Amino acid sequence: MAKRNRREDEVDVPVDIDWDELRAAATEAMERAYAPYSRYRVGAAALVSDGRIIQGCNVENASYGVTLCAECGLVSELHMSGGGQLVAFVCVNNDGETIMPCGRCRQLLYEHALPGMLLETVSGIRTIDEVLPDAFGPRDLEEVAR
Numbered sequence: 666m667a668k669r670n671r672r673e674d675e676v677d678v679p680v681d682i683d684w685d686e687l688r689a690a691a692t693e694a695m696e697r698a699y700a701p702y703s704r705y706r707v708g709a710a711a712l713v714s715d716g717r718i719i720q721g722c723n724v725e726n727a728s729y730g731v732t733l734c735a736e737c738g739l740v741s742e743l744h745m746s747g748g749g750q751l752v753a754f755v756c757v758n759n760d761g762e763t764i765m766p767c768g769r770c771r772q773l774l775y776e777h778a779l780p781g782m783l784l785e786t787v788s789g790i791r792t793i794d795e796v797l798p799d800a801f802g803p804r805d806l807e808e809v810a811r
């Protein structure tokens with residue numbers, strides 16, 4: 666059987682996440698979104714393993730499919746500001762309400778997640794493995810002959 670990418674008991678995330686602070690950072694990011702086509706502004710924020718908070722907003726395009734989700738900007742900011750792993754994540758809509766990251770963005774987040782990374786979701790606090798079970802990830806590529 667193929668190996669799993671991550672063991673369920675491999676959880677390094679601290680329990681005392683300040684979700685209000687993260688949601689406020691996501692809401693601030695949402696206010697900078699460029700969403701003239703859908704008019705659906707999204708802001709994302711994450712706590713990084715070294716304690717910093719990073720943000721991202723969606724950036725749409727006249728060629729609709731080129732649109733960048735808020736999570737894309739966030740992951741770029743992760744690398745631009747020093748790297749590390751994502752500990753906790755939330756994204757919000759125009760009204761500052763928590764929304765689910767789209768499927769593509771769950772994959773994007775998974776790549777950079779600390780094992781056991783937490784997300785605030787519409788159904789409460791969940792782990793990255795709960796919102797993207799049996800994910801395809803970096804470990805699947807480890808034994809490929811190059």
Ligand code: THU
Pocket residue numbers: 700703705706707722723724725732733734735736756765766767770
């Ligand atoms: N959007 C995000 O930024 N992140 C998500 O996880 C869901 C969708 C954006 C893309 C588009 O600009 C708008 O929301 C409507 O789909």
